[in-house]
Amino acid sequence: MQASDGRTMYYGKDDVFVYRTYARPLTVRPIPESTWTGEDGVIFAHRITFAAGGDAFFSSFAEGDNARIVATDSMKNFILRQAAAYDGATTEGLLAALGRRFLDTYAHVGEVKLSAERLPFEPALLSGADGPAPSGLVYRASRGERLRAELTLTRIADGSASLAAQESGLSELRLIKVSGSSFQGFIRDAYTTLPDSADRPLHIELDVGWRYADPEDALDAERGRYVAAAQVRDLAQQVFHARHSPSIQHLIWQIGLQLLRRFAQLEEVRFTSANRTWEAVVEPDEGGRAVYTEPRPPYGFQGLSMTRADLRREEERR
Ligand SMILES: O=c1[nH]c(=O)c2[nH]c(=O)[nH]c2[nH]1
Known part of the structure; x- marks a missing residue:
């Protein structure tokens, strides 16, 4: 101010x-x-x-x-x-x-x-x-x-x-997907110790923000264009479930596209995410049985904002 x-x-x-x-x-x-x-x-x-x-x-x-x-x-x-x-x-x-x-x-x-x-x-x-x-x-x-x-x-x-x-926005959404996430193909040089992972238990913390084209839609639900945080949460969960994620960067991009598709009244969506991928103590057996613990600091994070122009470009590309 x-x-x-x-x-x-x-x-x-x-x-x-x-x-x-x-x-x-x-x-x-x-x-x-x-x-x-x-x-x-x-x-x-x-x-x-x-x-x-x-x-x-x-x-x-x-x-x-x-x-x-x-x-x-x-x-x-x-x-x-x-x-x-x-x-x-x-x-x-x-x-x-x-x-x-x-x-x-x-x-x-x-x-x-x-x-x-x-x-x-x-x-x-x-x-x-x-x-x-x-x-x-x-x-x-x-x-x-x-x-x-x-x-x-x-x-x-x-x-x-x-x-x-x-x-x-929606704060402190914590999601874990036990299988169906990878992280590989990143730069491998003298500083790299992280192995490629074809399947990791991806645990993330997400903060999703949104801005309306007309802010009055946020103030008055009677207009029928209010975006409920619970629906944003459910949509994010659905995308996480349905898509293989090669990184958190791409996962939040996919969630952003779907939010912009679903809520035409939004002008912009934003994300901050933190990587809290569980650390394996006992590796999964053929039945997926494993034991994980909390990861140790430091943590990785991402930030992204997207507008309707990103959705238009994506739809033209298809
Ligand atoms: O989704 C991820 N993105 C990264 O940029 C990254 N870097 C890292 O060490 N792990 C991960 N995971």
Whole structure:
């Protein structure tokens, strides 16, 4: 976040835990790679980070004048109380509503940047005569992958708020494919000790990000073009299952192409991945029985962004 003279300047509150109940249920269009089509919104929980910026705050830094400071403690209260008023179904929409309301309330604030991590809760399944049914009251806090979202709202000349940037993503997806991945054909020289592998137990950590052509699609699920992190997860799993991977580089490329194919509303997808390939202690026998352990550091990583132009080129090539 920058002041008009180009300097970085902001302040805010981190780790604002917001457990909102009975938000609007979310429904998304089905995709072939996933059985996930929505959630009930009974527990709509987030860890939010909120920052404010703008030239008005210069005197607080340069002169110790707090006259225009909204205390970060008040920011936390604002977020918690205003979360009650949100009547949408998406994390992105919640952030936009909070940010807009803050800019409306404090006319001297030039910009707000909000990010959130969705805290996942899975419905407890009860056994019943007709098979398992969701409790609707009891939820299980789950670990693992989660939605993240970030947006910046900037005050423009007429005083209104404009959405300057928006990105959504899926963090900390960990996937293991026990067979069907290789890594070979890389440069072999005086520094090479890694043997070629025709089949390795590929364990990866993935962070997938996406940007919409029209960010309004992220804010309002009623438009029918919201991209759900659970569908992104399922699509990534499906590609990992279906394709032989010669490297993580090519695997994330393939996942990216399929995401762009499936979600025409996305302009860009991004990846950061980490290689956590299990280390063999007892090599697999003819039945695949083996013992692995955690790899030792250091770890390899990849980063990639892809746009619709990559998908067009790929489809022309075919
Ligand atoms: O998928 C991989 N890509 C690499 O670039 C690499 N390098 C390495 O040592 N192992 C791997 N695996």
